[in-house]
Amino acid sequence: MQKKTKWQYLKQDLHRCRTCYVMLAPYFILFFIFTVLPVLASIVIGFTDFNMLEPPNFVGWSNYIKLILEDDVFKKAFKNTIIFAVITGPLSYIMCFLFAWIINEFHGKLRAFLTLIFYAPSISGNAFMVWSIIISGDRYGYLNGWLMKWAFTYAPIQWMQTEKYVLPILIVVQLWLSLGTGFLTFIAGLQTVDKSLFEAGAMDGIKNRWQELWYITLPSMKPQLMFGAVMQITQSFAVADISINLAGNPSVNYAGATIVTHLMDYGSGTRYEMGYACAIATILFGLMVGTNQIIQKLLRRVGE
């Protein structure tokens, strides 16, 4: 009898699994059309001067060279995005875990209520618009109102028109919004930590909750910690809506510009320089995926 080749095995496997390919088909066809194809298209279009009207010409690296050497707004946007990511990424990650960990000490209705309070901002759509009333530049804004009432200042401060206040305020609002899916994962993950580990730990000389956190809770939550990191990192690079709605686009002296607002300016705004916008999108893609991969590698190593 002839031995089957690798190819024949594969063919046999494909035939055996035809039902499962039928099941996979609807989702993955759409996934390829609306997620994989756009990423590839974005990389390709980034090397052209496509503007929706004329057929695209290949222009090599010139979009990227222009971005890096000539576009001062992009430099500012890039810097802002990195600041956002470096501050809100780790901070929101720690907040997610810390709050989830404290909430885990509560039980029943109170726990459900606290989870709701912390999670609600991230799902309430454009609820962050209420911040525009808080930081409104006239004296009816809450912040100005209180500062004037307590005599810290005598004239209302134009929060969003003053360059130095824009970024810090946006960071605060972003942090307020950032307890999303990652936070829920931690809440859920903490409930699954094996209770008997804590008793065993107490036998082995763990004296307080901090040691318990470090030696038992964190190591047994590694999968959740990794998933939470992905959620928070991606979110921290994609800041745009709050900047556009609270600071305006363009914001004063581009103080609130991020890579995404810059991208929207060129792509879906008024300029329709799609080649250039796709180059920006590709850089954003590289930043997000690159950072995520590095952090995954680091987290995987923890506790090994």
Added chain:
Amino acid sequence: MAEAKRKKLPFWKRKQKQLNRSMAGNTILFVVMGICGVFMALPLVMIINNAFKPLDELFRFPPQIFVRNPSLDNFSDLYVLMSSSWVPFTRYILNTIIITGCGTVGHVLCASLAAYPLAKWQFPGKKFLFQIVVLSLMFSYNVTAIPNYMIISWLGINNTYLAVVLPAFAYGLGLYLMKQFMEQIPDSLIESARLDGAGEFKIFFRIVMPNVKPAWLTLAIFQFQSLWANTGSGFLRSEQLKPLQYALYQIVGGGVARQGAGAVVQLIIAAIPITFFIICQSNIIETMTTSGMKD
């Protein structure tokens, strides 16, 4: 015995001392929690209160968080504005129901169907497919927005419900969560159904889906949240196709005179996803327990 003894104590002493928990630590953490909780909740409290403030309280100096003379004027203002819109307001509501309804049902079906083989079968290409889905969690939709627009125009579904609904079917997070949750269904359950002669689709609908109810509720909630926040800008250009969210923003955009109605709009936009979350909270938490990344 110990239980009976405990019940005689006043309620604040009734709780047993927990392992490794000191009073000082508890106090510090609860104070931290209290301060942060107020910070988190304050804007939401403002939204609720603003909706009930009469116009003179909305423009009071110094501003007050809590409403003094609650009135429903803002609600009736909004109602008047809604009934005077060019396209009947019920049309916007219908659009939102169609978009969120189809988008949610389609997503849950597609993602669950694809998640089942990924979780329970061995087949060529399995690892690759799952890895690109995980990769897709690592960037936001902004990256793909421009090519997506071109693809949707090219497919000729621009300015139809499909332009918003179809991409929503294939969100990465839903498939990821569903696959992780399905992995914990015991193999023996599926195996015994197979021995009884059930086809794969029958197993999927009769055995798998009823067992992953928390997961598909979670997918539905997450999907609802993102579709609810969708204003359809860019894709839905006809006024007759616009969703409720868009119409509500148009009202808020009317300037200072509509501040009262705008406050109600904010309350409505925030309250609906929060309500759904409250109803399904325990199911969502159950789903998220399996969401970790194992490699």
